[in-house]
Amino acid sequence: MRRPLPTMAGPTNSARPRSLPEPTLSVIVITKNESAHIDACLASVAFADEWIVVDSVSSDDTCERARRFGATVIVTADWPGFGAQKQRALDRATGRWVLAIDADERVTPELAASIGRAVAAEAGPVAYELSRLSRFCGRWIRHGDWYPDRVLRLFRRGQARFSADRVHERVVAAGAVGRLSGDLLHETMPTLDDALAKMNRYSSDSAAEKVAAGRRGGLAQAIAHAAWGFIRCYFVRRGFLDGVAGITVAAYVAQGTFWRYLKMAELARSLPSNLPSK
Numbered sequence: 001m002r003r004p005l006p007t008m009a010g011p012t013n014s015a016r017p018r019s020l021p022e023p024t025l026s027v028i029v030i031t032k033n034e035s036a037h038i039d040a041c042l043a044s045v046a047f048a049d050e051w052i053v054v055d056s057v058s059s060d061d062t063c064e065r066a067r068r069f070g071a072t073v074i075v076t077a078d079w080p081g082f083g084a085q086k087q088r089a090l091d092r093a094t095g096r097w098v099l100a101i102d103a104d105e106r107v108t109p110e111l112a113a114s115i116g117r118a119v120a121a122e123a124g125p126v127a128y129e130l131s132r133l134s135r136f137c138g139r140w141i142r143h144g145d146w147y148p149d150r151v152l153r154l155f156r157r158g159q160a161r162f163s164a165d166r167v168h169e170r171v172v173a174a175g176a177v178g179r180l181s182g183d184l185l186h187e188t189m190p191t192l193d194d195a196l197a198k199m200n201r202y203s204s205d206s207a208a209e210k211v212a213a214g215r216r217g218g219l220a221q222a223i224a225h226a227a228w229g230f231i232r233c234y235f236v237r238r239g240f241l242d243g244v245a246g247i248t249v250a251a252y253v254a255q256g257t258f259w260r261y262l263k264m265a266e267l268a269r270s271l272p273s274n275l276p277s278k
Contacts, residue, residue, distance in 0.1 A: 041102075097155070108184070108185060217263070226257045
C-alpha cells in the first residue's frame, strides 16, 4: 500500500523530477490502547511507503485499525521502556529514511512537504529535528519549555538509533543534523486528570532510571530544581505569553520535577548503604 510522497512541487509523484529516484520512507509508531488516536496519526503520514506499528498488547482495536490502514503490526508482550521499544520498531523498518512519531502526534501539511524535500535530496544531513507544538488541556502552548520543542525524528536508516532510556528517550544520530519547517502537532493530556496521571508515571520511571545510574535526590534538590523549572518555563522562556495555560504548564513542569527528586530520594533509601552515589 503506497501513497504519494509530497515534494516541493506538490503532493503527488507526478510532480517529482524524473531524474530523482523514488525515495523510500518508513514511519514507526509504538502503541498501547491508542484507538482514539491511531487513525489520525497514520492518516497524517499517508504519504509514506511503509508504516511499522509495535504494540504493547492493546486491549482495544488499535492493532485492527492500524492493519486496516496498511501498517505492519508487531505485538510485544513485555515492556522494555520507550527507548528499547522504539528501537524494536526501527529494527523492523526497511525504508531508506525513517520518521518516528507517537500515536498522539500529527504531521502538518507544511511539515509533510519539508519531509518530502529532505528525503528527495541527494545530499544533506543524516537526520532532522522537527518543531513539536503541544496541546495541553485544550490549549496550544506556543511558548515556555514546550515550544518550539525540538525533537529529532527524521533520519537515514543505519545512521541513527534510539537511546536506551526508559522515559525521555532520544534519537542519537551519527552525523549532521538539520531542521525542518512546519510543526508536529502533539495532542497530549486533554484533561488535568490525564496530565497528573502522566506526571506520576513519568516521574516514577525517571526517578528509578536515575537512581539505577547512581543519582540521589532529596528535599533541597527537589525545591531548587522545581523552582528553577518554573522560572525557566514561565519567565525565561516567556510562558506567560500563553496566559492561564502558560502558568499552568509552568506549574506542571515544576511539580513533575519536584516529585521526581523526592521519589529519587525515597528509592535511594531502599538501596543497600554500601552502593556508590553520584
